[in-house]
Amino acid sequence: xxxxxxxxxxxxxxxxxxxxxxxxxxxxxxxxxxxxxxxxxxxxxxxxxxxxxxxxxxxxxxxxxxxxxxxxxxxxxxxxxxxxxxxxxxxxxx
Amino acid sequence: xxxxxxxxxxxxxxxxxxxxxxxxxxxxxxxxxxxxxxxxxxxxxxxxxxxxxxxxxxxxxxxxxxxxxxxxxxxxxxxxxxxxxxxxxxxxxx
Amino acid sequence: xxxxxxxxxxxxxxxxxxxxxxxxxxxxxxxxxxxxxxxxxxxxxxxxxxxxxxxxxxxxxxxxxxxxxxxxxxxxxxxxxxxxxxxxxxxxxx
Amino acid sequence: xxxxxxxxxxxxxxxxxxxxxxxxxxxxxxxxxxxxxxxxxxxxxxxxxxxxxxxxxxxxxxxxxxxxxxxxxxxxxxxxxxxxxxxxxxxxxx
Amino acid sequence: xxxxxxxxxxxxxxxxxxxxxxxxxxxxxxxxxxxxxxxxxxxxxxxxxxxxxxxxxxxxxxxxxxxxxxxxxxxxxxxxxxxxxxxxxxxxxx
Amino acid sequence: xxxxxxxxxxxxxxxxxxxxxxxxxxxxxxxxxxxxxxxxxxxxxxxxxxxxxxxxxxxxxxxxxxxxxxxxxxxxxxxxxxxxxxxxxxxxxx
Amino acid sequence: xxxxxxxxxxxxxxxxxxxxxxxxxxxxxxxxxxxxxxxxxxxxxxxxxxxxxxxxxxxxxxxxxxxxxxxxxxxxxxxxxxxxxxxxxxxxxx
Amino acid sequence: xxxxxxxxxxxxxxxxxxxxxxxxxxxxxxxxxxxxxxxxxxxxxxxxxxxxxxxxxxxxxxxxxxxxxxxxxxxxxxxxxxxxxxxxxxxxxx
Amino acid sequence: xxxxxxxxxxxxxxxxxxxxxxxxxxxxxxxxxxxxxxxxxxxxxxxxxxxxxxxxxxxxxxxxxxxxxxxxxxxxxxxxxxxxxxxxxxxxxx
Amino acid sequence: xxxxxxxxxxxxxxxxxxxxxxxxxxxxxxxxxxxxxxxxxxxxxxxxxxxxxxxxxxxxxxxxxxxxxxxxxxxxxxxxxxxxxxxxxxxxxx
Numbered sequence: 001x002x003x004x005x006x007x008x009x010x011x012x013x014x015x016x017x018x019x020x021x022x023x024x025x026x027x028x029x030x031x032x033x034x035x036x037x038x039x040x041x042x043x044x045x046x047x048x049x050x051x052x053x054x055x056x057x058x059x060x061x062x063x064x065x066x067x068x069x070x071x072x073x074x075x076x077x078x079x080x081x082x083x084x085x086x087x088x089x090x091x092x093x094x
Numbered sequence: 095x096x097x098x099x100x101x102x103x104x105x106x107x108x109x110x111x112x113x114x115x116x117x118x119x120x121x122x123x124x125x126x127x128x129x130x131x132x133x134x135x136x137x138x139x140x141x142x143x144x145x146x147x148x149x150x151x152x153x154x155x156x157x158x159x160x161x162x163x164x165x166x167x168x169x170x171x172x173x174x175x176x177x178x179x180x181x182x183x184x185x186x187x188x
Numbered sequence: 189x190x191x192x193x194x195x196x197x198x199x200x201x202x203x204x205x206x207x208x209x210x211x212x213x214x215x216x217x218x219x220x221x222x223x224x225x226x227x228x229x230x231x232x233x234x235x236x237x238x239x240x241x242x243x244x245x246x247x248x249x250x251x252x253x254x255x256x257x258x259x260x261x262x263x264x265x266x267x268x269x270x271x272x273x274x275x276x277x278x279x280x281x282x
Numbered sequence: 283x284x285x286x287x288x289x290x291x292x293x294x295x296x297x298x299x300x301x302x303x304x305x306x307x308x309x310x311x312x313x314x315x316x317x318x319x320x321x322x323x324x325x326x327x328x329x330x331x332x333x334x335x336x337x338x339x340x341x342x343x344x345x346x347x348x349x350x351x352x353x354x355x356x357x358x359x360x361x362x363x364x365x366x367x368x369x370x371x372x373x374x375x376x
Numbered sequence: 377x378x379x380x381x382x383x384x385x386x387x388x389x390x391x392x393x394x395x396x397x398x399x400x401x402x403x404x405x406x407x408x409x410x411x412x413x414x415x416x417x418x419x420x421x422x423x424x425x426x427x428x429x430x431x432x433x434x435x436x437x438x439x440x441x442x443x444x445x446x447x448x449x450x451x452x453x454x455x456x457x458x459x460x461x462x463x464x465x466x467x468x469x470x
Numbered sequence: 471x472x473x474x475x476x477x478x479x480x481x482x483x484x485x486x487x488x489x490x491x492x493x494x495x496x497x498x499x500x501x502x503x504x505x506x507x508x509x510x511x512x513x514x515x516x517x518x519x520x521x522x523x524x525x526x527x528x529x530x531x532x533x534x535x536x537x538x539x540x541x542x543x544x545x546x547x548x549x550x551x552x553x554x555x556x557x558x559x560x561x562x563x564x
Numbered sequence: 565x566x567x568x569x570x571x572x573x574x575x576x577x578x579x580x581x582x583x584x585x586x587x588x589x590x591x592x593x594x595x596x597x598x599x600x601x602x603x604x605x606x607x608x609x610x611x612x613x614x615x616x617x618x619x620x621x622x623x624x625x626x627x628x629x630x631x632x633x634x635x636x637x638x639x640x641x642x643x644x645x646x647x648x649x650x651x652x653x654x655x656x657x658x
Numbered sequence: 659x660x661x662x663x664x665x666x667x668x669x670x671x672x673x674x675x676x677x678x679x680x681x682x683x684x685x686x687x688x689x690x691x692x693x694x695x696x697x698x699x700x701x702x703x704x705x706x707x708x709x710x711x712x713x714x715x716x717x718x719x720x721x722x723x724x725x726x727x728x729x730x731x732x733x734x735x736x737x738x739x740x741x742x743x744x745x746x747x748x749x750x751x752x
Numbered sequence: 753x754x755x756x757x758x759x760x761x762x763x764x765x766x767x768x769x770x771x772x773x774x775x776x777x778x779x780x781x782x783x784x785x786x787x788x789x790x791x792x793x794x795x796x797x798x799x800x801x802x803x804x805x806x807x808x809x810x811x812x813x814x815x816x817x818x819x820x821x822x823x824x825x826x827x828x829x830x831x832x833x834x835x836x837x838x839x840x841x842x843x844x845x846x
Numbered sequence: 847x848x849x850x851x852x853x854x855x856x857x858x859x860x861x862x863x864x865x866x867x868x869x870x871x872x873x874x875x876x877x878x879x880x881x882x883x884x885x886x887x888x889x890x891x892x893x894x895x896x897x898x899x900x901x902x903x904x905x906x907x908x909x910x911x912x913x914x915x916x917x918x919x920x921x922x923x924x925x926x927x928x929x930x931x932x933x934x935x936x937x938x939x940x
Binding site: 233237 | 381388390437440441444445451455456457
Binding site: 663670672719722723726727733737738739 | 859
């Protein structure tokens with residue numbers, strides 16, 4: 001089941017750089033694990049912003065919520081979620 | 095070069111159903127041709143709306159503009175375009 | 189799987205009253221069938237507006253899209269969809 | 283008398299974690315007491331957000347205001363309230 | 377139980393003037409009847425606009441919905457509703 | 471001359487509780503004095519918010535500005551002002 | 565008593581040009597009469613738009629409402645009103 | 659050449675009162691000097707807000723930018739600028 | 753004197769295609785004449801939209817207003833204007 | 847390939863002036879280097895704001911992202927990006 005998720009990161013200036021780097025490293029590992037498991041299908045950088053556009057493929061809403069709130073950068077993110085489904089014109093639905 | 099494109103369709107009630115169906119058939123063929131050519135990478139339906147979220151892979155801005163304004167449903171669409179690029183956490187960039 | 193769906197109805201003045209009444213009757217029957225099937229859990233009227241707040245319980249995004257686009261009043265509706273999941277404070281989750 | 287209430291929680295980073303946990307525990311107990319009393323009919327988590335969609339059933343506006351401002355997390359919440367009433371298509375009104 | 381209701385009237389140019397005048401006359405009579413019954417406490421004109429700010433005092437949400445949807449000008453109105461309650465600084469609460 | 475004034479209060483967490491209480495006490499006395507003088511006709515609490523909807527009756531714009539900027543809580547308020555006048559349907563204008 | 569009034573004109577394409585010209589001529593005469601009477605202090609064109617920024621000097625809210633709703637172009641205008649008063653830095657207040 | 663400029667002042671609570679008063683005194687002197695030079699034609703207070711509506715008459719865009727960024731309160735202001743020109747209905751254009 | 757002007761074109765479906773084409777041809781000629789005169793410095797197409805971003809270099813606000821309202825497509829345009837000036841980092845200011 | 851980029855700078859008051867000046871000097875040098883390389887075609891100041899409107903000419907989205915995130919003031923900027931292409935009326939396309 002597919003969802004578009006848009007995440008914008010706002011790390012406060014008061015967070016020590018070392019701590020921020022540690023969280024970002026965890027974020028990257030977390031993201032790549034979910035990508036390899038086939039749950040985080042796509043992640044693209046939005047040009048000029050500390051933000052991404054992502055596509056998730058999950059079993060249900062509950063799993064998506066757990067994956068998103070488990071993001072190491074979650075406390076510093078604005079997240080919007082939009083449910084998607086198959087488009088009748090897609091050649092991948094035939 | 096990747097772009098997220100979001101399209102919302104508003105076909106006026108005054109358009110005869112037969113004419114609308116003809117345009118939609120052309121739109122589907124047009125979309126599927128671009129998908130097969132690898133320029134329209136993804137198209138998903140937004141749940142509950144006559145709208146889609148798409149990813150285009152084009153040579154440059156000019157090509158994207160030509161592809162979008164060539165859509166048979168273009169006169170009835172609201173379109174927003176967001177340039178994307180590789181995300182450092184993507185496993186597809188390694 | 190739960191979704192909050194908000195629907196606002198805008199029937200154009202140009203639609204003949206008889207035809208509008210027929211569509212509304214179909215809408216009511218359609219809604220009540222889905223309620224009896226347990227897919228449309230709740231529907232409340234928004235005070236002062238031709239609008240409702242609803243809760244759907246569906247198998248997946250695709251089913252929700254089919255149910256919503258099948259609404260007899262769908263061509264005259266603005267629809268927004270928000271995915272929900274269990275709240276840890278709910279007494280219905282124990 | 284029914285109301286849809288949407289609450290978004292913003293706990294400032296400056297609040298010590300221990301104190302935040304204490305408030306959250308009180309919030310959960312408070313919410314569950316109101317749910318058992320039949321005043322807080324539903325509470326759902328919004329996917330990907332520290333937010334909920336709730337339905338309250340109260341005697342009047344005054345009671346709703348007292349219940350909401352009594353929330354232990356109230357000082358950290360954005361709250362919106364929308365009055366609801368019976369929908370003519372609901373099968374629960376017959 | 378008090379509500380602030382804001383109404384903005386948009387009568388389409390296509391409505392014949394005679395018919396519009398008839399509806400406005402009915403609206404005035406309807407409003408004044410509710411004012412005399414003590415349900416429509418206040419109505420003020422917004423300066424420079426075909427709009428009003430009103431205060432209703434009703435038994436419950438359902439009654440407010442019935443009163444508002446019964447307005448002769450209802451089909452041509454944008455309506456927003458905000459539940460109110462006693463303010464602790466009001467001298468009318470002592 | 472009537473104005474609708476909407477005030478939303480945002481007291482920063484950094485303000486000591488004792489000082490906040492003192493300001494609120496002054497605010498209440500100030501408000502009640504103006505109510506008794508017939509300048510602050512109505513004050514209602516907005517359900518679920520630290521906000522009010524008020525009606526002022528003042529000699530002119532200048533007096534309203536002085537009354538509002540004299541509010542003890544003024545530095546912590548968002549204020550919006552809307553000029554009102556008699557509505558032709560009001561039974562209080564006859 | 566001063567007010568800033570912003571007016572945007574939207575004359576529908578369906579209004580015959582001759583009729584539109586007649587209304588505009590009446591509008592100009594109406595505006596200039598009020599300017600000569602000292603009630604419409606200033607009127608400036610917004611660059612690139614069929615809109616103006618105006619300053620009115622009236623006895624009270626009621627008079628302003630009558631002047632604005634008496635505008636020949638009133639049925640085709642969006643109007644916003646903002647009450648003004650003397651600024652302590654103005655050299656015209658000394 | 660005329661511009662409408664709207665300024666809203668937000669002095670942070672952390673600025674010592676003495677320093678704020680000094681800046682405000684400089685602001686007043688600066689504003690009055692420009693008014694006497696005929697560059698700052700009008701300044702009005704927005705009722706209920708720490709904000710003003712102003713009209714500037716300057717040689718060109720560059721001069722306006724220099725005047726605005728030279729405001730002693732500039733670092734604490736939100737500023738919006740709208741270019742104006744002569745209105746054909748103005749009696750001051752004849 | 754520089755201005756950024758953004759224009760979005762909305763030609764109504766009711767305008768006959770032949771008439772629309774005639775207006776567009778006039779628009780192109782008008783635009784190119786102003787470009788050759790050095791008053792319309794730049795015009796770019798916004799990707800995916802019937803809209804442009806333009807830079808004008810004019811003597812004053814009045815001239816810009818005359819140029820914009822003289823556009824053959826003006827009755828079908830939404831226009832926004834933003835005054836610009838020299839940037840201290842520009843290498844063209846040295 | 848052309849993009850319109852709008853940047854608004856918000857330097858927090860907590861940043862020491864000396865450090866801010868150093869960053870601004872680096873920003874100016876960085877900007878001028880890109881201008882000389884032909885990648886940052888235009889930069890204009892928005893009148894009355896610490897903001898600019900810029901036109902970039904880059905090889906692709908990725909390069910634009912690298913240039914923008916490399917801005918010394920990037921951590922203090924709000925940035926919006928809009929892809930542009932040739933306009934059929936431009937005299938520079940012949």
